[in-house]
Amino acid sequence: xxxxxxxxxxxxxxxxxxxxxxxxxxxxxxxxxxxxxxxxxxxxxxxxxxxxxxxxxxxxxxxxxxxxxxxxxxxxxxxxxxxxxxxxxxxxxxxxxxxxxxxxxxxxxxxxxxxxxxxxxxxxxxxxxxxxx
Numbered sequence: 001x002x003x004x005x006x007x008x009x010x011x012x013x014x015x016x017x018x019x020x021x022x023x024x025x026x027x028x029x030x031x032x033x034x035x036x037x038x039x040x041x042x043x044x045x046x047x048x049x050x051x052x053x054x055x056x057x058x059x060x061x062x063x064x065x066x067x068x069x070x071x072x073x074x075x076x077x078x079x080x081x082x083x084x085x086x087x088x089x090x091x092x093x094x095x096x097x098x099x100x101x102x103x104x105x106x107x108x109x110x111x112x113x114x115x116x117x118x119x120x121x122x123x124x125x126x127x128x129x130x131x132x133x
Contacts, residue, residue, distance in 0.1 A: 028053075041071070052086075053079045062094065070095055 029050040037043045044058035057075030064070045071094070078088035091100040111119070 041069075051080065053077070059093075064095055 031048045031050055033045075033047040035043075035045040041061035042059065044056075046054075046056035048054045055075070055077040057073060059071050059073035061069045062072040073093040074091070076088065076090045078086065080086050087102065087104060089100050089102040089105070091098060093099070
């Protein structure tokens with residue numbers, strides 16, 4: 001499952017970084033690239049392309065239980081959108097899922113106070129939940 005999170009984070013990083021407009025036939029050069037994969041399951045990589053896209057990620061195996069391991073990943077990517085706006089995203093991907101952070105990402109509205117009180121009451125009184133019978 002955590003390998004899937006790793007793959008998903010790489011796909012998001014690549015797809016989320018559209019290149020600037022280039023004439024057809026022009027290639028975007030890779031300015032720098034580093035990759036390290038270790039026998040213990042840890043890795044790190046980074047690259048920068050000629051259109052200003054930058055990506056970096058690292059990860060390592062993490063114990064999730066006595067007999068279970070998963071990958072814990074952290075990284076970032078940045079790019080310049082076709083309109084010239086620069087975007088950057090920092091993320092983690094682990095047992096909590098893919099968690100991106102960036103000022104331009106949408107944020108869920110706060111839970112209304114009445115709903116929050118109801119949730120807290122239900123958590124404090126599980127014996128009253130008749131739907132679990």
